[in-house]
Amino acid sequence: MRKVVFVGAGSMAEALIARISANGIVKNGDIWVTNRRDGERLNDLRERYGVTATYDKEALIKGADAVVLAMKPKDAVAGLESVMPYLTGKMLIISVIAGLSIGTIEGLVDKELAIARAMPNTSAAIGKSATGLAFNSYVTGEQAAQAKALFETVGLAAFVEESQLDAVTGLSGSGPAYIYYLVEAMEYSALEIGLERDLAKDLIVQTLLGAAEMLRTSEKPSRQLRHEVTSPGGTTEAGIRVLENNQVHDSMIQCILEATAHSKKLGSMISRQFEAG
Numbered sequence: 001m002r003k004v005v006f007v008g009a010g011s012m013a014e015a016l017i018a019r020i021s022a023n024g025i026v027k028n029g030d031i032w033v034t035n036r037r038d039g040e041r042l043n044d045l046r047e048r049y050g051v052t053a054t055y056d057k058e059a060l061i062k063g064a065d066a067v068v069l070a071m072k073p074k075d076a077v078a079g080l081e082s083v084m085p086y087l088t089g090k091m092l093i094i095s096v097i098a099g100l101s102i103g104t105i106e107g108l109v110d111k112e113l114a115i116a117r118a119m120p121n122t123s124a125a126i127g128k129s130a131t132g133l134a135f136n137s138y139v140t141g142e143q144a145a146q147a148k149a150l151f152e153t154v155g156l157a158a159f160v161e162e163s164q165l166d167a168v169t170g171l172s173g174s175g176p177a178y179i180y181y182l183v184e185a186m187e188y189s190a191l192e193i194g195l196e197r198d199l200a201k202d203l204i205v206q207t208l209l210g211a212a213e214m215l216r217t218s219e220k221p222s223r224q225l226r227h228e229v230t231s232p233g234g235t236t237e238a239g240i241r242v243l244e245n246n247q248v249h250d251s252m253i254q255c256i257l258e259a260t261a262h263s264k265k266l267g268s269m270i271s272r273q274f275e276a277g
């Protein structure tokens, strides 16, 4: 892939830009970026990564192999419309916008374009994203492989059906926030039980890393790993009993179902915005 364009220059675009440029799969100057109006932000990205930043939409899109849409859902229609006249059949459009379906993009562009929908997460910034990727029928095998390679610069990338992408969004797109939410509570309780903040953070982080590595390397299911920590009549059992009494397991399930449903709602919202306008 020679030229990659980012429409939207926020945190998700930067995570991808940083890793693509570090990885060298696209030359820095061939990574192009624009945003709505924050020129300072574009200068900053230009200085830090040597990317090409511009508000000239025609120059931006001309000769692009891939155009990554990285605006917030509410800005998706305006952002896409601003580059639409310059998109051509050879380009791969990649949207990372939560909820926005391939069908809605197809309706918006009204051309036979290769379109990919991706859902990374913020751990992309350190190369540890878990990304789901889906395509429409115009995407060639080569383009699919190139899109996968782009997202592999920020971590794991897996091909999924488009119908699964709202679920990927609810599970792993939003997933880091669920873990941080849990950690906030662990940090708070550490202070309550008399552990000093820095020590607590080290213990919590190492506990997460250890548990993640156990999950990654062990053939045992998560339930069995949990049972192995839980001695009969022991401390873990006492703690978990409180989680069970407060229906934390069920709440977690509800949380992921709700986030998934909300991804679908965002998609319908964008689709209505498009139809209205």
Ligand SMILES: NC(=O)C1=CN([C@@H]2O[C@H](COP(=O)(O)OP(=O)(O)OC[C@H]3O[C@@H](n4cnc5c(N)ncnc54)[C@H](OP(=O)(O)O)[C@@H]3O)[C@@H](O)[C@H]2O)C=CC1
Residues within 6 Å of the ligand: 007, 008, 009, 010, 011, 012, 013, 034, 035, 036, 037, 038, 039, 041, 070, 071, 072, 073, 075, 078, 079, 080, 082, 096, 097, 098, 119, 120, 121, 122, 173
């Ligand atoms: N954050 C996350 O955990 C994840 C986010 N996503 C998705 O990534 C997308 C981007 O999120 P994030 O990077 O956090 O968002 P940010 O708010 O950090 O960045 C949004 C960017 O879009 C630009 N923008 C807005 N309107 C337009 C327009 N009309 N034309 C060009 N650029 C425009 C903004 O420019 P300006 O500053 O000038 O207004 C800004 O650079 C979202 O759709 C989100 O659903 C996907 C996976 C995970």
Ligand SMILES: O=C(O)[C@@H]1CCC=N1
Residues within 6 Å of the ligand: 098, 169, 173, 174
């Ligand atoms: O909260 C959001 O809408 C975005 C999508 C996945 C993670 N953050």
